[in-house]
Amino acid sequence: MSGAFQFVVTTLPFLWQGLLVTLWVSLAVVLISLVTGGLAGIGLTYGPWWVRLPLRIFSDILRGTPLLVVIFTIYYLLPFAGLNMQPMPSVILALVAFKTAHVGEITRGAIQSIPPGQTDAGKAIGLTFAQRLRWVILPQAVRRFLPPWVNSVTDTVKGSSLVSLVGIVDLMLASQQVIGRTYEPMPVYLLAAVMYFVINYALSATSRRLETRFAYIRE
Amino acid sequence: MTDPLVRITQVKKSFGSTLVLDGVDLDVPKGEVVVVIGPSGSGKTTLLRCINALETYDDGSIKVDGVEIGFRGEPGGPRKRRSDGELARIRADIGMVFQQFNLFPHLTAVENVMLGLTKVRGMPPAQAREKALHWLDRVGLSQKTANLPSQLSGGQQQRVGIARAVAMDPKVLLLDEITSALDPELVGEVLSVVRGLAAEGMTMVVVTHEMTFARDVGTQLVFMDHGHKIAEGPPNEILRRSDNERLRSFLSRIEFRQDG
Numbered sequence A: 001m002s003g004a005f006q007f008v009v010t011t012l013p014f015l016w017q018g019l020l021v022t023l024w025v026s027l028a029v030v031l032i033s034l035v036t037g038g039l040a041g042i043g044l045t046y047g048p049w050w051v052r053l054p055l056r057i058f059s060d061i062l063r064g065t066p067l068l069v070v071i072f073t074i075y076y077l078l079p080f081a082g083l084n085m086q087p088m089p090s091v092i093l094a095l096v097a098f099k100t101a102h103v104g105e106i107t108r109g110a111i112q113s114i115p116p117g118q119t120d121a122g123k124a125i126g127l128t129f130a131q132r133l134r135w136v137i138l139p140q141a142v143r144r145f146l147p148p149w150v151n152s153v154t155d156t157v158k159g160s161s162l163v164s165l166v167g168i169v170d171l172m173l174a175s176q177q178v179i180g181r182t183y184e185p186m187p188v189y190l191l192a193a194v195m196y197f198v199i200n201y202a203l204s205a206t207s208r209r210l211e212t213r214f215a216y217i218r219e
Numbered sequence B: 001m002t003d004p005l006v007r008i009t010q011v012k013k014s015f016g017s018t019l020v021l022d023g024v025d026l027d028v029p030k031g032e033v034v035v036v037i038g039p040s041g042s043g044k045t046t047l048l049r050c051i052n053a054l055e056t057y058d059d060g061s062i063k064v065d066g067v068e069i070g071f072r073g074e075p076g077g078p079r080k081r082r083s084d085g086e087l088a089r090i091r092a093d094i095g096m097v098f099q100q101f102n103l104f105p106h107l108t109a110v111e112n113v114m115l116g117l118t119k120v121r122g123m124p125p126a127q128a129r130e131k132a133l134h135w136l137d138r139v140g141l142s143q144k145t146a147n148l149p150s151q152l153s154g155g156q157q158q159r160v161g162i163a164r165a166v167a168m169d170p171k172v173l174l175l176d177e178i179t180s181a182l183d184p185e186l187v188g189e190v191l192s193v194v195r196g197l198a199a200e201g202m203t204m205v206v207v208t209h210e211m212t213f214a215r216d217v218g219t220q221l222v223f224m225d226h227g228h229k230i231a232e233g234p235p236n237e238i239l240r241r242s243d244n245e246r247l248r249s250f251l252s253r254i255e256f257r258q259d260g
Ligand SMILES: Nc1ncnc2c1ncn2[C@@H]1O[C@H](COP(=O)(O)OP(=O)(O)OP(=O)(O)O)[C@@H](O)[C@H]1O
Pocket: B015, B018, B020, B038, B039, B040, B041, B042, B043, B044, B045, B046, B047
């Protein structure tokens, strides 16, 4: 028993460092892609064809490609294009691009679930496009947006483990390094799994709270 | 004689290959109530929606208080689409009440009425609230101001819809079958609000299937069919007229429906 305790105490700092990197990468990607994906979704819904078309192509390609391929493509191919990037910004760029496509579709779906009569009513009282979005459409779309978005956030936390493949020491790679030194895969993976689970459980719990809060009774 | 508040001349509108408005003319003088009747699909809703630019029209002209609604540019010259801001300013002065109410479900009754006052008219919230409460009181909803639309009956929701439109002090009010989605016993409470507005001289264009109501509040009755204005005149005259086959058959169907 004390052996296991000793084990946790010595390996925890390494894992903790990795956990911080995982959280940091996830947070950055989630926040940036919330903005870029939100804008992409608005563009996909309301944009003229020359906005919608490139967004549609971008979105379909990125959603049809495994995240790993997106990461490697940007990490290994950009230098050929004369762009030398550090692993961290490169991998964040890949994750953001991937997430922008997904959040864009979630946003588009949420906006399009609002009946057209709401837009008519907003127009009829003289609201501009931006005002209709801000005061009529988005407050209602939030409710449809949240559940799939929280799913996509947990996906991001899990997907961020792929950054270990380009040598960034996140929770995943930290675990592997600890295993490399201790030859004790089971307890280390168990600890890492608990950490991933705690993050994602906290996220789903928050999401359920938000959903109740935004559940305007309808019909 | 002054120009009519709304002047519609030779308006044409197609959806794809279907011609929905085929050269409609209509004048709505200030303070009058023009009632539009006609069979389903005759273009009544489309005409109303063109008046506040919820639809574009392909040809002809719609002027409200002298301002062309659908486009800017010289008559006869190239038609330019109006910008989002221009359209918003024009629509702010034209009220509309919808068949399906279209209240904002995330806002309470009073907030529904306040939204246009604060965001479009730029009123301070306290003043906007006061005005909204005044109008909700006028439509008989002073007890329901803090309710969400989902907590209101259809008739109550529609009265909020009317309050939301008239609180903006529109030059003209467009009503599109505002009682069609209501249970019969709730129709009266909504129509009596409209009667009150008519009595106070609100200019209105009203699409309805309620013939008694049409006769009572209408200063002018317009019968539409297949995108054409078929007949027009004082309600009593039109409703008693029998020289038009299509009007007669429409009226007999309506009568039948009301009795049946
Ligand atoms: N957005 C649209 N796209 C295509 N066709 C449309 C559209 N809106 C209306 N139409 C068609 O235009 C015609 C006129 O429709 P409109 O709604 O103006 O008729 P209406 O007189 O209001 O009928 P109702 O009494 O059923 O409300 C119909 O044939 C309808 O199918």
